[in-house]
């Protein structure tokens with residue numbers, strides 16, 4: 001983990017039991033994402049697999065919510081900026097019990113509550129309609145301010161992508177969050193080094209991204225976003241070090257597109273992935289073999 005913020009990490013390391021519980025959740029989230037991908041035969045499956053560990057850490061470890069009552073006032077807010085990652089978010093909502101697993105089969109179909117881009121009016125647990133990139137963090141700042149005005153102890157977690165850092169509004173929001181000392185706000189950025197038009201460093205270079213967030217005053221950690229232990233430790237550090245002093249926090253997560261399914265990890269990187277009919281079972285088999293192999297290693 002790179003921790004270049006001035007404060008040292010103080011939290012104790014996450015226990016092996018906790019890490020294993022979240023790894024198991026991430027495996028099921030990946031499985032759900034493949035189920036949905038197969039319904040459409042294509043889509044943002046690579047992103048969902050890459051970000052599954054981030055979703056698992058949020059929903060199975062961090063977020064305060066009631067599965068049967070998505071509008072419960074005491075909930076933490078998870079905002080998906082990147083509407084196209086909805087397939088990953090729906091998988092997490094199913095893992096969390098907010099969306100029935102059986103409903104995943106309707107993904108992207110007419111009248112489904114699970115459209116291909118995330119929309120708050122359709123899906124329980126979807127707080128915003130995030131497809132137009134660059135708005136998530138601005139809304140998150142407003143929500144965090146609102147919660148604080150209500151003396152709420154709830155937190156706001158905003159999921160962004162590396163391509164979304166191209167949006168100027170993201171940086172206005174970052175500046176505002178620091179100004180308003182929003183210790184109840186966490187941003188997670190999926191740095192998969194890819195965006196719609198190609199590799200992020202060729203479209204619009206965002207590096208050095210750690211230094212950028214730090215210069216905006218955020219408590220900044222950069223982790224392997226496919227390392228569940230590192231993700232949990234990052235959240236623990238935030239609770240120990242940044243939240244108590246009113247500092248907004250960002251976890252920069254380096255992830256691998258297609259993570260957990262070698263067939264897709266090694267495929268040419270594509271923002272929108274086409275997977276052939278005969279490949280879905282191979283994907284599932286590879287996912288299971290990798291998960292069980294790591295568990296018995």
Ligand SMILES: Cc1ncc(C[n+]2csc(CCOP(=O)(O)OP(=O)(O)O)c2C)c(N)n1
Pocket residue numbers: 047082084131132133134161162163164192194195196197270271
């Ligand atoms: C404001 C805005 N501009 C352009 C788009 C079109 N768009 C959809 S996804 C995407 C790529 C964004 O980068 P990233 O999320 O990192 O891509 P990925 O990692 O999923 O390939 C773009 C430009 C959009 N949704 N919103």
Ligand SMILES: [Mg+2]
Pocket residue numbers: 161162163190191192193194195
């Ligand atoms: Mg990307």
